[in-house]
Amino acid sequence: MFIQFILRAALANPPSESRESWRNVAALTFIRIYVGLMFVPHFGSHILGGPYQFKIYTLYFASLGLHMPAIQVVLAGSVELISAIGLVLGLLPAP
Numbered sequence: 001m002f003i004q005f006i007l008r009a010a011l012a013n014p015p016s017e018s019r020e021s022w023r024n025v026a027a028l029t030f031i032r033i034y035v036g037l038m039f040v041p042h043f044g045s046h047i048l049g050g051p052y053q054f055k056i057y058t059l060y061f062a063s064l065g066l067h068m069p070a071i072q073v074v075l076a077g078s079v080e081l082i083s084a085i086g087l088v089l090g091l092l093p094a095p
Helices: 002-011 019-047 050-063 069-089
Strands: none
Touching: 019 050, 019 069, 050 069
16 A cells, blocks of 8 residues: 555646645655655664674675675665665655
């Protein structure tokens, strides 16, 4: 049902002054901000979780065969933070 709501809101093209259009924009904005804020705890666990958590992620990345796993963990956390900020601010939203 949630997927249907998103698809309906994204694909509907009611007149720009209609109440339905305002609801669609508000719903998509809420979803975008909610998803963006959900990235923050995941970023926090990568970078701000302390040395034990960082070591766990580093060992996991090393088990995947990635070179320089500590740098890869920092890179992954940074990408998550930048993505979260972009989503919350509405940078490059889907048309």
